[in-house]
Amino acid sequence: MSSVIVIGGGASGLLAAISAKQHHADVLILERNTKLGKKILATGNGRCNFTNVDATEMHYNHPYFVRPVFEQMSPKKTLQLFEQFGITPKIEDEGKTYPLSEQASSIVDVLIYEIERLNIPVKYDAYVTSIKKQDVFEIELQHGERLKADRVILATGGLAMPKSGSDGTGYQLAQSCGHTMTPIFPALVKLELNSPHLKALDGVKFPGTVELIHDGHPVQTETGDVLFTKYGISGPTILQISRKANQLLQEGQSVFINVILVNGPNQRDVAKRFSQLKDRSVEMSLIGLINKRIIHPLLKEVHIDPHVMVKDLSKDKMNTLQQHLFGWSFPIVGSKDFDDAQVTAGGITIDEVNPQTLESKKVAGLYFCGEILDIDGLCGGYNLQWAWSSGFVAGKYASR
């Protein structure tokens, strides 16, 4: 029986350990925390959006690398596995899937149950500081203890939410084995905007559409809840565009967000509305169309006196107002950091890893799974799905 050490008891590491044991390896999990699956508890606002039934490789940054992994452990197979574990799925809009209990702790509970049922030992407070390979792997823990294994699975996550345990040391461990990294940056994260109106807009939430603008063209459009904050903008729509926005910012590009304030009626409908309400003040004419708290900052932005009558607005002013209703543009200047991000974009270079087995091409017997790799997906259950699938595949091959 080959001995496998899994470094990291998060989503991908737990599946890797279960899979390696199911494939008859002698497995040990090393986890720096005193508990397993700490980050899982925070997922899906405590409900754990643990997969997406519509997930395909196309929902990730490198589809060609995800495909062979999904061919072996598809979202459908993952769902079946979790059902065997005892999780009844609740499928919501856009394929997002939660445990019917709506408790992220259910996912952690069934995984721990499985780890215990399979007699997989877990070493807690086991902060790995070095990995070396001669004929076997030698792993050193922070307090000096040394452990040996035939195979190692690196499942230490990325840098998102470091207080959950994923503080990025996994990258250094991989680099010490000769691996390289692509630049990392926070993804699925709130964005910072440059605007004098943020203080007034702070806390305004409304259903809208947002467009990410680069080079004058929309490069991504999302519809749903939008939330202004004192530093910028947040909400599910923003998390979805944040990856592309941050990537472009990293490349030194200028990016803007167009916030479409009117959801539903088109420009002609709104023009008709203004002509019907021409005897009202501009402020009053906007009530019932957009969130009331947006009206004053918006009118300030377009230099229109809120008390002026609609019929007294110049054609130019009316055009400017209408343009802003259908796309108020803000420069994006940054994002919140890894503490607030759901996922890390970038990571261990995938060209150095076999996509079929997830084994390192540099060090035989070293495997990777989860967020440590340069793979990330959209918000909606895709990142955990990658953690489960990649964990399962890494565990399977590490046990051979």
Ligand SMILES: Cc1cc2nc3c(=O)[nH]c(=O)nc-3n(C[C@H](O)[C@H](O)[C@H](O)COP(=O)(O)OP(=O)(O)OC[C@H]3O[C@@H](n4cnc5c(N)ncnc54)[C@H](O)[C@@H]3O)c2cc1C
């Ligand atoms: C707030 C939040 C909400 C999220 N919601 C969702 C969601 O609803 N759906 C979804 O699909 N995705 C969600 N995600 C993303 C998802 O949780 C991650 O992509 C996934 O957990 C990554 O799994 P992982 O195993 O690679 O890493 P992690 O889950 O981060 O696990 C890594 C583990 O390794 C341990 N570790 C790290 N370094 C060492 C070391 N040197 N020695 C020993 N142990 C170490 C850590 O303590 C940790 O337990 C969310 C993320 C966050 C932060």
